[in-house]
Amino acid sequence: MTYPDPLVQSALSDLVAGVRLQLGERHDDFAEAAAMTRVRFSPRFRFFSTDGKRLLREWSGWLSPAELVAEIRIARGEDALQQVAYLEAVKEFDAALEVSPEGPAVAEILYQRGMAAFIAGNFDWPALRNDWQALIDRFPSSRWARHAEVIADAPE
Structure with a gap:
């Protein structure tokens, strides 16, 4: 197990359908998947939509257990958004914040969760x-804060 941490093991078994590619000895059955992933460095994480057609998130290298689980939750939230399951997306973003409240993806999570909650609440400002x-206050120089600045012009 690459990540022996119980939090990661639980998330990997409960939240994703993992595919592990052997770079040296690929079986012919996995040729298409291997070509699609273009793994150049290991570990490389790629999260696809539940229909398998869209790449939701990817990165290469190691993350702390909390950050890895948060990334899984963010990918699931993004997938829920694309499936128009806004309340489910909010739950996934909440779970991402719970597991990694000070992690590097917090600004993005706040942006995405706000949008999902807004739409789920019938455009609840x-x-x-x-x-x-909160995003603007905590992460004023982030690209997510720049996207969120339009909130100043929103109705009360």
């Missing part, structure tokens, strides 16, 4: 404003 203002 306070739900959007709460997350986006």
Whole structure:
């Protein structure tokens, strides 16, 4: 097991369908998957949509257990957004924040969760404003804060 941490093991068994590619000795059955992933460095993580057609997130290298589980939750939240399952997306983003409240993806999570809550709440401005203002206050120089600055012009 690459990550012997119990949090990671639980997330990998409960939240994703993992595919492990042997770079040296690939079986012919995995040729298409191997070509699609283009693994150049290990470990490389790629999260695809549940229909297998869209790449949601990817990175190469090691993450702390909490950051890895947060990335899994973010990918699941993004997938839920694309499936128009906004409340499910909010739950996934909440779970990502719970496991990694100070991690490097917090600004992105606040942005995405605010948008999901806004749409799930039939365009509930306070739900959007709460997350986006927190994002601007905590991460003012992030690209996510720049995207969220439009909240200043939103109705009360």
